[in-house]
Structures are given as C-alpha cells and as structure tokens.
Amino acid sequence: MGITREIGAHYVPETGTTFTVWAPEAEKVDVVIHGEKKQTIAMQREAFGYWVGLVEAAKPSTRYSFRLDKEKELPDPASMSQPDGVHEPSEVIDPNYSWTDQHWKNLPLEEYIVYELHVGTFSEEGTFEGIINKxxxxxxxxxxxxxxxxxxxxxxxxxxxxxxxxxxxxxxxxxxxxxxxxxxxxxxxxxxxxxxxxxxxxxxxxxxxxxxxxxxxxxxxxxxxxxxxxxxxxxxxxxxxxxxxxxxxxxxxxxxxxxxxxxxxxxxxxxxxxxxxxxxxxxxxxxxxxxxxxxxxxxxxxxxxxxxxxxxxxxxxxxxxxxxxxxxxxxxxxxxxxxxxxxxxxxxxxxxxxxxxxxxxxxxxxxxxxxxxxxxxxxxxxxxxxxxxxxxxxxxxxxxxxxxxxxxxxxxxxxxxxxxxxxxxxxxxxxxxxxxxxxxxxxxxxxxxxxxxxxxxxxxxxxxxxxxxxxxxxxxxxxxxxxxxxxxxxxxxxxxxxxxREFYKSLIQLRKTIVQKLSKEHLEATLNEDETVLQFTHKAAGLGCMINFSKEPQTIEPEGKEWEVVLNSADEKWGGPGIESSNYSSGSFALQPESVIIIQANA
CATH class of the missing domain: 3.20.20.80 (Glycosidases)
Structure with missing residues (x-):
C-alpha cells in the first residue's frame, strides 16, 4: 500500500493537539488559534510537503485555521467539525466517546435489509437525534x-x-x-x-x-x-x-x-x-x-x-x-x-x-x-x-x-x-x-x-x-x-x-425465514404468454411469487408441487378488494389486477 499519513487535528489530553496539513507548494504554514486573541504558531515542514505543529493549549472546542504563506487563513481540509459553517474556522474535537457497542461485530451481508434515508427530511427534527427517536x-x-x-x-x-x-x-x-x-x-x-x-x-x-x-x-x-x-x-x-x-x-x-x-x-x-x-x-x-x-x-x-x-x-x-x-x-x-x-x-x-x-x-x-x-x-x-x-x-x-x-x-x-x-x-x-x-x-x-x-x-x-x-x-x-x-x-x-406498511413488514419477515436459501442458481423466472404475469420461484426455499402487472384478472397454474398461499396482496387484510377461497382450487390461482400472490410448497 502507498503512503499513509495522519492528517487533521488530533487531541491527546496529556500533550495537547497535533495539527497536520499537506501543503506541498507553500513556503510557510502557520496554525492560527482563535480565542479572545489570535495565537499564531509556525508549523514544521516534513517530507512530501506535510506540515506539523503541536499546540499544548489547543483543547476540544478550540477554533483554528491554517495560514498559508502569511496570506490566506483557511479552514482545515481534514476538519472534523465546522460549527459555524464552511467558511469559518475549524474546531478541535474530543476523540473520546463512551461507546456501548463492544459486542457488536456487524451483520453478514446477506442479512442486510437496507433503509436509505436523508437525515434532514426523515424526521421532524431533521437531525441524528431525530433518527434515534424513530x-x-x-x-x-x-x-x-x-x-x-x-x-x-x-x-x-x-x-x-x-x-x-x-x-x-x-x-x-x-x-x-x-x-x-x-x-x-x-x-x-x-x-x-x-x-x-x-x-x-x-x-x-x-x-x-x-x-x-x-x-x-x-x-x-x-x-x-x-x-x-x-x-x-x-x-x-x-x-x-x-x-x-x-x-x-x-x-x-x-x-x-x-x-x-x-x-x-x-x-x-x-x-x-x-x-x-x-x-x-x-x-x-x-x-x-x-x-x-x-x-x-x-x-x-x-x-x-x-x-x-x-x-x-x-x-x-x-x-x-x-x-x-x-x-x-x-x-x-x-x-x-x-x-x-x-x-x-x-x-x-x-x-x-x-x-x-x-x-x-x-x-x-x-x-x-x-x-x-x-x-x-x-x-x-x-x-x-x-x-x-x-x-x-x-x-x-x-x-x-x-x-x-x-x-x-x-x-x-x-x-x-x-x-x-x-x-x-x-x-x-x-x-x-x-x-x-x-x-x-x-x-x-x-x-x-x-x-x-x-x-x-x-x-x-x-x-x-x-x-x-x-x-x-x-x-x-x-x-x-x-x-x-x-x-x-x-x-x-x-x-x-x-x-x-404491514404488507412490507410481512414480506421482510418472510425474507428473513428463507434468506439462507436465496440465490440466482436456484431461481426460476418466467412470463406468461401475453407477458402480463411474472412468476419467479426460489426452488431451494420452496417459495413462489406470481405478479400480475395488468389491469385484468389472470389465472395461473404453477408447475409441479402442491402449493399454498402465504400472502395475497388482493386480500382485504392488505387493503385489497378481497378474495374468495375458491381462487386456490384445483391447482390454479386467480390473480387480481395489479396484485401479487406468494405461495409456498407443501412439505
């Protein structure tokens, strides 16, 4: 692996804060500490144009910026905190946090059911705390x-x-x-x-x-x-x-x-x-x-x-x-x-x-x-x-x-x-x-x-x-x-x-019961003659899915095994128009318009 070098502001309680910034074309770099009065500390140039400076007095919440060649004062490119926005000084942060997740080891990838969200619009608060509440x-x-x-x-x-x-x-x-x-x-x-x-x-x-x-x-x-x-x-x-x-x-x-x-x-x-x-x-x-x-x-x-x-x-x-x-x-x-x-x-x-x-x-x-x-x-x-x-x-x-x-x-x-x-x-x-x-x-x-x-x-x-x-x-x-x-x-x-939402919840629970048996290798997928119904079957899991994309009812006869219905989106339970139990007779299934039936093979 190539060059690895810590950058940014790193605070250690016993010694203060070490500042590191890469500025290979600069002749001089200072770290400027913002407080009641500004304090300017010259940084030392090291190999490849990295500049380093230790400031004992810089603690968490200290505001700082870098001055290049006695001219521009700029925030730290590797700043971990910009409490006053993108144009203002950076802030030293305390790396210590009382974590309570010592036993957490991540989940296997196949168990991921991902929920993408935008922090600002997901909750009323529009914050990380707002997500915790939900x-x-x-x-x-x-x-x-x-x-x-x-x-x-x-x-x-x-x-x-x-x-x-x-x-x-x-x-x-x-x-x-x-x-x-x-x-x-x-x-x-x-x-x-x-x-x-x-x-x-x-x-x-x-x-x-x-x-x-x-x-x-x-x-x-x-x-x-x-x-x-x-x-x-x-x-x-x-x-x-x-x-x-x-x-x-x-x-x-x-x-x-x-x-x-x-x-x-x-x-x-x-x-x-x-x-x-x-x-x-x-x-x-x-x-x-x-x-x-x-x-x-x-x-x-x-x-x-x-x-x-x-x-x-x-x-x-x-x-x-x-x-x-x-x-x-x-x-x-x-x-x-x-x-x-x-x-x-x-x-x-x-x-x-x-x-x-x-x-x-x-x-x-x-x-x-x-x-x-x-x-x-x-x-x-x-x-x-x-x-x-x-x-x-x-x-x-x-x-x-x-x-x-x-x-x-x-x-x-x-x-x-x-x-x-x-x-x-x-x-x-x-x-x-x-x-x-x-x-x-x-x-x-x-x-x-x-x-x-x-x-x-x-x-x-x-x-x-x-x-x-x-x-x-x-x-x-x-x-x-x-x-x-x-x-x-x-x-x-x-x-x-x-x-x-309850329908989504049921689908997710169903996925969790068969997740170890999901693969492309053991999947069959077909369309009916007029390409309005998609059937796909997870053979290893004995689970079938029939989707009617059309606005007309369709009758489908899945091949092979004896099947029973696990979920039918047309059921009143899921807000559908309702179904008759006779729909499942003699091995055929009546699919309502724009609906899905999920079936499981009888053992």
Missing part, C-alpha cells in the same frame, strides 16, 4: 441496516449531501460528531448496521478550498463537476491518502459498518493499482486489526463486475454494488416511462433476465448510450447486488421528485415491494416507501453564493431536457422545496398506508 419503528418494520445519505459538512443547512466540502466533518446542523456517534451506538444497541454514503469523486463548489493547499485536482480529465480529483497524476499519493484516511476514520472512529461509495465511475485512475483496490486493501487491514468485517459498496453505472470480483482475480474486491438495471426494469414495467435513460428498458423479459443474470446490459449494445455496455455477472453471488424500486437518485432526479406513490396505483405498490424484498439480491428501501409516502423528494440546496444558486437552477432545467415531464422544476434554493420533501409518517392515522 429506530423502534424501523426495527418493527424489520430493517437491519440504515444507509445515511452523505453527512459531510456542506454549505448552509439544506442539501442532499453531495455538495459536501469537508469529507471528515459531520454536518453541524445534523448534530455533528457527537450526534453521529450517538446514532451509530444506538443502532448497534438495536442490532442494526449503519451504512454511510461517502463522495470520493468530487467536492461541492462552495467552501471548497482544497486547491489552495495543493494539487488535489487534475486537468487530465473532465467530470460533470469540473476538474477531476487527482488520483493518478503528480502528487496523487497524498490525495489518495486524504481519502483513505477519511474512509478509515468513519469505520474505526465512528464504528460505521459499511461505506456506500458514490458514483465510482467518476473516480478516474489509470494507475497500476486503482484507488478502489487500494482502498479495499486498507479496509481489509483495518478489519483484521479490529476483528470485524467492514463493507465497501459501490455505486456505478458501468455494470462492471471488476468492482466486486476478488483482487486475486483482477477485481477490486469490493463487497457489493448498486444495480440500476433491476430498478429500471421494474420502473419501466410499472410506469410505462421510456424517456431518457429508460429508453434502454421497458421489455417484460428484462425482469426475467435481471432476476437470473443480474445485469441486463452485460456486454450488449445500449441504444441510449450508443455503445456496448457491461460484463456478465451471472457467476457473482446475488448478495453482491443492492436493488431497489426507489432511491434518492431515481426519485429526486425527477423534475418534480415524485415517488412511485404518485406514478402507479396504490395496489401496484405491493407487487413492486415483493419484487425487491423477495428477490435474491440485497434489498434496499427508500425512506417512506414502506407506507406509500406521498410527499415528494425534491432537490434542495442552501448556498450563500448567488451566482452559484443561479447556476444550480439552470443546471437542473438542462438535466430534464431528455424527459417528457410537464411542469416547472421546484426552486432548489427555496426552503419550501426542502419542507415539501419531509416525510409525513402518516401511516399511523391512515388505514391504507398502515396496511401497506
């Missing part, structure tokens, strides 16, 4: 892992998190370092894992001072966000180290169980050892030291199994990746939308292919991309693919941020749930989908730079040109857009929402 509800639902959208410090108090500019600092308006540690500890006490979404492909624009310190970016590549982070050009060892240290900090110091790596196709690295492989090696080393597993889960649109194949087979060794193909196959089937990137999808047989082989685009031509896309993932275990019917991207990057609740009938939400939760893959829900949340999830920011706000507004409008969506995009800067995106949690006083 953990009993998530436990009751059957969730085993929460996934936090990025919490690295961003400008203002409203943001999806992908505009973060201090990767080491937990957002001050969410509750900062202490709040995040308290949340992770509470999750582990409840037997729940924590996945953190981290962004290693770009930084946001406002408050991004990295380039002032050194060549963190390279002009070698263009990205949607401008110059690429420098992972393979001159001085890249130290940029790589910055992000390796970040990942290790979340896992080691915050007890996070897994990192979701945002858009890894935009991490551009042509070196002999890709950044992702080296990151995995560092994480493996930490796992050995701590005697517990940590997971790296990639988001990628390349359909490339190299991400998740073992290092000894030429892969990067990551544990799993998001699989957009599954989402797109479901979405186009139930909504009929085929604009933009959905143009490559919309055929019922795509669902059969993705259930059996994971990637639909597995080395075939994409009409939308005008090139051949993907590799064959048939041999990769199903647990390596995270699937969903909704997530922050697929909902929030619609012009109006509509959830499936607004796009399909309420009864159709139940078959969609079965497709995700009873798939062989690692299922992920998007906050609120379990009860059919009707508020949208829209794109929001709270930048202070007026020109940047205008650029964001313009950029959002450009993004929607390839879609036939009607209406006007909500203003991302408006607080109303943010408030409109908050969950209502209205299932407690709405019978239909309550029944949908």
């Amino acid at each position: 953990l009993p509800e998530l436990l009751d639902l059957g969730i085993t892992a929460i996934e936090l959208m990025p919490i690295a410090q961003f400008p203002g108090s409203r943001n999806w998190g992908y505009d973060g500019v201090y990767p080491f600092a937990a957002q001050n308006s969410y509750g900062g370092v202490e709040g995040l540690k308290k949340l992770v500890d509470a999750c582990h006490q409840a037997g729940m894992a924590v996945v953190l979404d981290v962004v290693y492909n770009h930084l946001g624009p406002e408050g991004n001072y990295l380039n002032e310190f050194g060549p963190y970016f390279t002009e070698k590549y263009n990205t949607p966000w401008g110059a690429a982070l420098n992972f393979d050009d001159a001085h890249s060892d130290h940029v790589r180290n910055f992000f390796f240290q970040n990942a290790l900090m979340w896992l080691r110091d915050f007890h996070i169980d897994a990192l979701r790596l945002d858009a890894v196709h935009a991490i551009l690295d042509t070196g002999a050892k890709h950044f992702l492989q080296e990151l995995q090696e560092h994480v493996d080393h930490l796992a050995e030291q701590q005697n517990r597993p940590f997971y790296l889960i990639a988001e990628s649109d390349l359909n490339d199994v190299r991400l998740i194949n073992p290092i000894e087979q030429g892969g990067y060794g990551l544990v799993a990746q998001w699989m957009d193909d599954y989402h797109h196959a479901i979405h186009t089937m139930v909504t009929g939308e085929t604009e933009g990137y959905y143009a490559d999808f919309g055929k019922p047989e795509h669902l059969v292919k993705t259930l059996k082989h994971s990637f639909i685009y597995n080395g075939i031509y994409s009409e939308n991309r005008k090139r051949t896309v993907g590799s064959d993932a048939t041999a990769n275990p199903a647990k390596q693919f995270v699937v969903c019917s909704q997530n922050h991207d697929q909902v929030g990057n619609r012009m109006l941020g509509e959830r499936l609740t607004q796009l399909v009938s309420f009864k159709m939400l139940k078959p969609i749930a079965a497709l995700v939760i009873l798939s062989p893959y690692t299922p992920m829900l998007f906050m609120g989908e379990e009860y059919g949340e009707e508020n949208p999830f829209q794109f929001f920011v709270s930048h202070t730079d007026k020109d940047l706000v205008e650029a964001v507004r313009k950029g959002r409008k450009e993004e929607f040109k390839t879609f036939a969506w009607q209406g006007e995009a909500p203003d991302p800067q408006s607080e109303e857009t943010f408030n409109n995106s908050k969950l209502q949690h209205n299932y407690k006083n709405s019978e239909k929402h309550y029944r949908l």
Whole structure:
C-alpha cells in the first residue's frame, strides 16, 4: 500500500493537539488559534510537503485555521467539525466517546435489509437525534441496516449531501460528531448496521478550498463537476491518502459498518493499482486489526463486475454494488416511462433476465448510450447486488421528485415491494416507501453564493431536457422545496398506508425465514404468454411469487408441487378488494389486477 499519513487535528489530553496539513507548494504554514486573541504558531515542514505543529493549549472546542504563506487563513481540509459553517474556522474535537457497542461485530451481508434515508427530511427534527427517536419503528418494520445519505459538512443547512466540502466533518446542523456517534451506538444497541454514503469523486463548489493547499485536482480529465480529483497524476499519493484516511476514520472512529461509495465511475485512475483496490486493501487491514468485517459498496453505472470480483482475480474486491438495471426494469414495467435513460428498458423479459443474470446490459449494445455496455455477472453471488424500486437518485432526479406513490396505483405498490424484498439480491428501501409516502423528494440546496444558486437552477432545467415531464422544476434554493420533501409518517392515522406498511413488514419477515436459501442458481423466472404475469420461484426455499402487472384478472397454474398461499396482496387484510377461497382450487390461482400472490410448497 502507498503512503499513509495522519492528517487533521488530533487531541491527546496529556500533550495537547497535533495539527497536520499537506501543503506541498507553500513556503510557510502557520496554525492560527482563535480565542479572545489570535495565537499564531509556525508549523514544521516534513517530507512530501506535510506540515506539523503541536499546540499544548489547543483543547476540544478550540477554533483554528491554517495560514498559508502569511496570506490566506483557511479552514482545515481534514476538519472534523465546522460549527459555524464552511467558511469559518475549524474546531478541535474530543476523540473520546463512551461507546456501548463492544459486542457488536456487524451483520453478514446477506442479512442486510437496507433503509436509505436523508437525515434532514426523515424526521421532524431533521437531525441524528431525530433518527434515534424513530429506530423502534424501523426495527418493527424489520430493517437491519440504515444507509445515511452523505453527512459531510456542506454549505448552509439544506442539501442532499453531495455538495459536501469537508469529507471528515459531520454536518453541524445534523448534530455533528457527537450526534453521529450517538446514532451509530444506538443502532448497534438495536442490532442494526449503519451504512454511510461517502463522495470520493468530487467536492461541492462552495467552501471548497482544497486547491489552495495543493494539487488535489487534475486537468487530465473532465467530470460533470469540473476538474477531476487527482488520483493518478503528480502528487496523487497524498490525495489518495486524504481519502483513505477519511474512509478509515468513519469505520474505526465512528464504528460505521459499511461505506456506500458514490458514483465510482467518476473516480478516474489509470494507475497500476486503482484507488478502489487500494482502498479495499486498507479496509481489509483495518478489519483484521479490529476483528470485524467492514463493507465497501459501490455505486456505478458501468455494470462492471471488476468492482466486486476478488483482487486475486483482477477485481477490486469490493463487497457489493448498486444495480440500476433491476430498478429500471421494474420502473419501466410499472410506469410505462421510456424517456431518457429508460429508453434502454421497458421489455417484460428484462425482469426475467435481471432476476437470473443480474445485469441486463452485460456486454450488449445500449441504444441510449450508443455503445456496448457491461460484463456478465451471472457467476457473482446475488448478495453482491443492492436493488431497489426507489432511491434518492431515481426519485429526486425527477423534475418534480415524485415517488412511485404518485406514478402507479396504490395496489401496484405491493407487487413492486415483493419484487425487491423477495428477490435474491440485497434489498434496499427508500425512506417512506414502506407506507406509500406521498410527499415528494425534491432537490434542495442552501448556498450563500448567488451566482452559484443561479447556476444550480439552470443546471437542473438542462438535466430534464431528455424527459417528457410537464411542469416547472421546484426552486432548489427555496426552503419550501426542502419542507415539501419531509416525510409525513402518516401511516399511523391512515388505514391504507398502515396496511401497506404491514404488507412490507410481512414480506421482510418472510425474507428473513428463507434468506439462507436465496440465490440466482436456484431461481426460476418466467412470463406468461401475453407477458402480463411474472412468476419467479426460489426452488431451494420452496417459495413462489406470481405478479400480475395488468389491469385484468389472470389465472395461473404453477408447475409441479402442491402449493399454498402465504400472502395475497388482493386480500382485504392488505387493503385489497378481497378474495374468495375458491381462487386456490384445483391447482390454479386467480390473480387480481395489479396484485401479487406468494405461495409456498407443501412439505
């Protein structure tokens, strides 16, 4: 592994705080301590342009900044706390925390049932504490892992998190370092894992001072966000180290169980050892030291199994990746939308292919991309693919941020749930989908730079040109857009929402009973003649699922065994129109329109 070097401010009670910053082109670097009066301490230059200074008087809550060449005073690029926002001094934090999760060792990946949430809109409080208050509800639902959208410090108090500019600092308006540690500890006490979404492909624009310190970016590549982070050009060892240290900090110091790596196709690295492989090696080393597993889960649109194949087979060794193909196959089937990137999808047989082989685009031509896309993932275990019917991207990057609740009938939400939760893959829900949340999830920011706000507004409008969506995009800067995106949690006083949640809960419990027997190898999937009914059967588990996508009743005769009904979404119990017991006579099943029947083989 390459260069490893601690960075940032590290407080030790007996000796004070050691400050370390990488600024290879600077002639002089000082650490400035902010108090009743400023104190300036010269730092010592070490190898490769690292600067180090020990300040005995600097304790937790001390504010500090770095002064480069007697000119600019800037926050610490590796700051762990920005209590006054992205432009103000950094804060020394106390590393000590009274953890109560000593017996926690993470869950096996196949037991993950992931719940993606945005801290600011998930609860009334919009904080880490607000999530803790709702953990009993998530436990009751059957969730085993929460996934936090990025919490690295961003400008203002409203943001999806992908505009973060201090990767080491937990957002001050969410509750900062202490709040995040308290949340992770509470999750582990409840037997729940924590996945953190981290962004290693770009930084946001406002408050991004990295380039002032050194060549963190390279002009070698263009990205949607401008110059690429420098992972393979001159001085890249130290940029790589910055992000390796970040990942290790979340896992080691915050007890996070897994990192979701945002858009890894935009991490551009042509070196002999890709950044992702080296990151995995560092994480493996930490796992050995701590005697517990940590997971790296990639988001990628390349359909490339190299991400998740073992290092000894030429892969990067990551544990799993998001699989957009599954989402797109479901979405186009139930909504009929085929604009933009959905143009490559919309055929019922795509669902059969993705259930059996994971990637639909597995080395075939994409009409939308005008090139051949993907590799064959048939041999990769199903647990390596995270699937969903909704997530922050697929909902929030619609012009109006509509959830499936607004796009399909309420009864159709139940078959969609079965497709995700009873798939062989690692299922992920998007906050609120379990009860059919009707508020949208829209794109929001709270930048202070007026020109940047205008650029964001313009950029959002450009993004929607390839879609036939009607209406006007909500203003991302408006607080109303943010408030409109908050969950209502209205299932407690709405019978239909309550029944949908109970259906989700039953599916999750069912998955838990058969999870050890889920695989692609033992799965059969077929369509009926007119491609309106999908059947898939987990042969090893003796469990079948029949989904009627059409608006007409269908009669299906599953092959082979004697079957009994476990769940029928048309049952009044789940808010359906009701069923007759005679539906199950003589080996055939009457499927109501837009419904799912789950059957189990008689022993």
